[in-house]
Amino acid sequence: MPKLEFWYDFASTYSYLAAMRIEALAAVAKVEIAYRPFLLGPIFKAQGLTTSPFVLNPAKGRYMARDIARIAAARGVVFHVPEPFPAHSLMAARIGMVAENEGWIGPFTRAVFAAEFADKADIAAPDTLSRLVAGLGHDPARVMARAGSDELRLALRTRTEAAAEKGIFGAPTFLTEDGEIFWGDDRLEAALSWVRTSRAPG
């Protein structure tokens, strides 16, 4: 099955929109999704930004909230802007690296995004993350210990450096096996279509 990489930060609002629909769209497109959690912070920092563009540019931030509210309403999805915004997503991303290694990254990703943007939970709080991990049937103590290990810290750093090297500058980003980049929830259909049609039918 052809593959599409889904690069996202757990603090990213438009990544939430994409995460909640990507599996349904990928299933009918017969495309496999490879989850690639990373951190936008270092990417923004390299661009000279100290925080999210939605904070630095208030008009853009107000627009983002309204744009997503309209889209979420049309899709029947709940959406709240978290407080504080953006959420501190480092710990969720580290657990995401564990989940990716162990094969439960899809459900974990949806659980984190739903907690953050639908249920107003604080995803920087260890309690929240432990609850989500336990809810997926994993031992929070073991997972949290592994997420805090040097190995996983390094893996997340390497992942984020790889994002920059691939030309990723925002999230969500969809990356095809032949190197095409699609940026934004609104490019998900185009990315899936590219993956489907740049190969022989089958």
Place this chain on the structure above:
Amino acid sequence: MPKLEFWYDFASTYSYLAAMRIEALAAVAKVEIAYRPFLLGPIFKAQGLTTSPFVLNPAKGRYMARDIARIAAARGVVFHVPEPFPAHSLMAARIGMVAENEGWIGPFTRAVFAAEFADKADIAAPDTLSRLVAGLGHDPARVMARAGSDELRLALRTRTEAAAEKGIFGAPTFLTEDGEIFWGDDRLEAALSWVRTSRAPG
């Protein structure tokens, strides 16, 4: 007929995409398009940017060129990134204010965008603009004189200030009569749909 304002800068690549299809979509949606040329430069300057984000952020600039090339190919539209980029759009915008006042802003807008992004013409060159104005059946000498008048310079400055006041931070932006903002060529359908459905059918 319900109305939708189309705010754009003649140097804006995604505004080109929108300008070349907005009349066809608006016709079937039975929505009237009000053309609102303005300058992105002062908007970017107020955000602390010295030029286009696509120049300041090379990864984003490369992505924009590829994203538009894919979309243009799918629509059967020619697209070249102008050199230099972004084009200097001040004179085109001033003539746009004349054209808006005199009722030929739609054809003028399409002529400028096609010259710039399809025909590799320099829209900062008076010769180019004179040729385009003449091609629409207007006297270039008269139009250029009016475009350089204090009245039109002030009108363009006021227009650009109005853009900032309305919360516009990029282009193209679609503004509904009830104050909804839609940003980007990829939101044109949503903007037209909003205008259609927020009113009684008719």
